[in-house]
Amino acid sequence: MMKTALWLILLIGGIYLAMGMLLYIFQGKLIFYPTRILVYHPDAFFHGNAGNISGRIESIRQFHQLGLDVFIVDYRGYGKSTGRPNEKGLYTDALAAYDYxxxxxxxxxxxxxxxGRSLGGSVAAYLASERPAAGLALESTFTSVPDVASGYYPVYPVGLLTRYKLPTIAYLQKFDGPVLIAHSPDDELISYRFGRELYDAATGPKQFLEMRGGHNDGFFLTGNAYSEGYDRFFTSVLGNIEDAGVPERVQRSK
Structure with missing residues (x-):
């Protein structure tokens, strides 16, 4: 009887000490639950003609969930950026963001x-025509400002009147890398046909994502098909290897 009691005491004591040792060794795992920031590759994001970067949180979140780090900029005159917006200035801002x-x-x-989305698509296409990149995604974007204006003001010679050209389709044709064109047939501002024309004009590997909803809410109303479409494009361009090609010092700065 005494031996049994002693054995039980030793067993309980051993378990107690072992558990205490495990708590000491692995206490960090009980206290800290870090959520690692995924880094496939960075994404330079150029927004549309209205608002500023503060209104793009949902879009940033969607891309982040796909494993991208989003670098978004406000053009001159937007948000806290100084200056006045103009076509040449937008291009200069895009080049500055790329160089950074x-x-x-x-x-x-x-x-x-x-x-690039909407106006930002033209800026993005310009940048891709001037600097190398892994891929280019244009969402709800026009072929050029005169093309859009001709639909709104058919009685005017818009080709002569428009000071801002933003010839997205011409820039796109200079980029031979992978391209994704996303557009909704229900877009009330930028006709769906512009998206199809951009897709037809792309010279490299290309994908088309048909969205749902209007010009400003299509990325949300398209639902899972939106994320799946972009995920297919990003994966086809970049693969599934996390952190590939991203400098270690950039990863440490997250």
Whole structure:
């Protein structure tokens, strides 16, 4: 009887000490629950003609969930950026953003996706025509300002009157990398046919994502098909390897 009691005491004591040792060794796992920031590759995001970066949180969240780090900029005159917006200035801002990513942060061009929505699509296409990139995604974008204006003001010679051309289709034709064109047939501002024309004009590997909803809410109303479409494009361009091509110092700064 005494031996049994002693054995039980030793067993309980051993378990107690073992549990205490495990708590000491693995206490960090009980206290800290870090959520790692996924880094496939960075995404340079150029928004539309209204609002500023504060109104793009939902879009940033969607891309982040797909494993991208989003670098979004406000053009001159937008948000807290100084100056007045103009076509040349927007292009200069895009080049400055690209140079910051590639030169200051050391992001390799072949790991950088350039994304533009609406007006930002024209800016993104210009940037892709001037600088190398892994891929280009244009969403709800026009072929050029005169093309859009001719639909709104058919009685005017818009080709002569428009000071801002933003010839997206011409820039797109200079980029031979992978392209995604996303557009909704229900877009009430930028006709769906412009999206199809951009797709037809792309010279490299290309994908088309048909969205649902209007010009400003299509990315939300399209639902899972939106995320799945972009995920297919990003994966086809960049693969599934996390952190590939991203400098270690950039990863540490997250």
């Amino acid at each position: 990513l590639t030169q200051e942060l050391g992001i390799p061009a072949d790991s950088l996706i350039i994304f």
